[in-house]
Structures are given as C-alpha cells and as structure tokens.
Amino acid sequence: MIHTRGLTRSFRARGETVEAVRGLDLDIEAGSVVAFLGPNGAGKTTSLRMLTTLLPPTSGTAVVAGHDVMTDPSGVRHRIGYLGQGNSAGSNFRVSEELITQGRAYGLSRAKSRTRAERLLTAFELDGLTRRTVGTLSGGQRRRLDIAMALVHEPALLFLDEPTTGLDPHSRADIWTHVLRLHKELGTTIVFTTHYLEEADLWARRVMVVDHGRVIADDSPEKLKAGLAGDRITLGTADRADAERAVELARALPIVHEVTADGTEVRIRTPHGDTQLPVLLRNLEAAGVRALTARLTRPTLDDVFLSLTGRTLRERADAAAPITTHDGA
Numbered sequence: 001m002i003h004t005r006g007l008t009r010s011f012r013a014r015g016e017t018v019e020a021v022r023g024l025d026l027d028i029e030a031g032s033v034v035a036f037l038g039p040n041g042a043g044k045t046t047s048l049r050m051l052t053t054l055l056p057p058t059s060g061t062a063v064v065a066g067h068d069v070m071t072d073p074s075g076v077r078h079r080i081g082y083l084g085q086g087n088s089a090g091s092n093f094r095v096s097e098e099l100i101t102q103g104r105a106y107g108l109s110r111a112k113s114r115t116r117a118e119r120l121l122t123a124f125e126l127d128g129l130t131r132r133t134v135g136t137l138s139g140g141q142r143r144r145l146d147i148a149m150a151l152v153h154e155p156a157l158l159f160l161d162e163p164t165t166g167l168d169p170h171s172r173a174d175i176w177t178h179v180l181r182l183h184k185e186l187g188t189t190i191v192f193t194t195h196y197l198e199e200a201d202l203w204a205r206r207v208m209v210v211d212h213g214r215v216i217a218d219d220s221p222e223k224l225k226a227g228l229a230g231d232r233i234t235l236g237t238a239d240r241a242d243a244e245r246a247v248e249l250a251r252a253l254p255i256v257h258e259v260t261a262d263g264t265e266v267r268i269r270t271p272h273g274d275t276q277l278p279v280l281l282r283n284l285e286a287a288g289v290r291a292l293t294a295r296l297t298r299p300t301l302d303d304v305f306l307s308l309t310g311r312t313l314r315e316r317a318d319a320a321a322p323i324t325t326h327d328g329a
C-alpha cells in the first residue's frame, strides 16, 4: 500500500537547512494499522505530508496506493483520506451539507454524495446532529466529522495526523472505536501519528519510532517493548549486603538486560519478568538473602524510546494532555 525509498525532505529556515525527514524506506501492507511515534519535530507530519502529496520530497521515491506521489499526485489523492492536525471543517454549514459538499468535491454525484454522507453520519454516530452547524459541535464530534469527511470517497488508505490531540479521554476512546470499526469492516489501512503513547500501544499493530527524521525502530508494540525495554523487577532488600548478593543472583538469571543497585533497592531489566521473578525469589531464599518487597512493572513505549535515545517522550505527552471538551451527542 505504501512503498518509499530514500524519501527525504529538508527546509531552509533562517539561513539554515533543517533535515526534517532523512531517507525514509517504508513498506506498509494493505490492511495494516501503523503508528508514527516520536517527539516534537521528529519528522512525522512532514512524512505524512509527503505521502499525501501535500509536500514534494527533496529526494527519494514514494508510491502510495499504487500511484507515484510525484508523477501522479491526483491518482494518490483519489485513493487516500487525510486528516491533518487541527480542525478542517468550516463552521457555518450544516453537518450533512459539509459532508455532501466534500463528496461533490471528489466528483461524486449529489445522490451518491448524499448516500455516502448518510452512511458515514450513522457510522460515526453523528446522525442526530445533521441539522446542526459545524461550529456548534463539541471537539470530539467535530473530529469525528473531520474523519468522516476524509472517508467520503471510500479511500483504501487513511492518514490521521494526531487525530485525538486536545480531546478528553472519553472522546479519544470514542474516535478510536469508530476508526477501528471502519478498519475491521472495510479493511481500510490506517497510518497515524500520535503523542499519546498508549494509543500507539493499544491500537497500532506496527509502531515506527521516529527521531531526528529517521525511523529508529519498527516493530509490533509487544516486540518493541519486550526486545528493547523489557520488564522491570524492583526488589527491596534488608541491607546493602543483601542488595549486593541479590545483584549477583539476578545477573545469574538466564536472560537479563541490566541489573543495578541503589542502596537497598535492586533493579533488573529482563524480557520475561513474569517467569524470571519467581525463579529469582526462590534463588534469593535458597541463598539466605532477604527480599522485603518485589515489584514487576511492564514496559511502556516510553521505555522503548528511552532505551533507544536516552531521552523520554513522556514530557511532551503530558504537555499535550487533555483539554476537556464535552461530547454531548
């Protein structure tokens, strides 16, 4: 569905060259749900804008939905849907009219636009709001309308750039319910960016971690977490001598990524914490080492980013935290 080779985009800003995307090689199969995850300025939006023909690449190639973004941008546009950051819908039109007009813009007849609009309004649970003007919708309702608008021509591929930013948790979950139902029913390929780590973790089957314009990791969330971050076991011991012995015993476990001690606390990173922890506790007991507490923590995608870059994504995720809107459907 998407194939790129060496896709690059640089900008000139204040006399300097910013290399926003540096050599993107992508192969995304039809029917996938793929997340681009990375900090501010990593190159996610620039990548999406090139794939959706809104921005010409500086170099490289991209074939999207069977059409080349450079030589056949109109062929690409007719086969994709794109939801950019922020709201795109106008504010004085009625909800149904907005969708019908969008269908007409894609060359559909009025009758066909109306049928599609009705189907989408039902699918996105906006059918009770058709006579309302767009400006009166809540943030979550308006975002659902934006997504419906991106789907009016029934694209096989949908790009969503931060579809839920600024929405409250209920509206965010609601958006995903609708998008994933669509994916399940029609097999629509979904490519999205998000700052909410848990959205990439929960909904994407493949996560591309992007940093400084490059993909630095690309796998399922489960494999990224198990392979790169691993589970974390934290032991509380009675004294430093016990902690030192516990470090030795932890290092002797079959698969451990890292063992560190801080006073009486011992931290262990391992891909299989659930099976390793009971073994470790038995070994500690047999060696007469007193473990007072034991905690197993599952990794997040933030731990993955941390282990890849030494930096955390969480700061930005918190900064993008919910501005409450009321979805009064």
Ligand SMILES: Nc1ncnc2c1ncn2[C@@H]1O[C@H](COP(=O)(O)OP(=O)(O)OP(=O)(O)O)[C@@H](O)[C@H]1O
Binding pocket: 011, 012, 013, 018, 019, 020, 038, 039, 040, 041, 042, 043, 044, 045, 046, 047
């Ligand atoms: N039109 C432009 N002119 C100059 N620099 C740009 C332009 N568009 C993007 N950039 C720069 O390119 C880099 C990548 O930006 P991009 O918007 O793709 O990042 P992003 O990963 O989508 O970030 P965010 O999560 O904040 O949306 C940044 O350094 C940005 O400042």
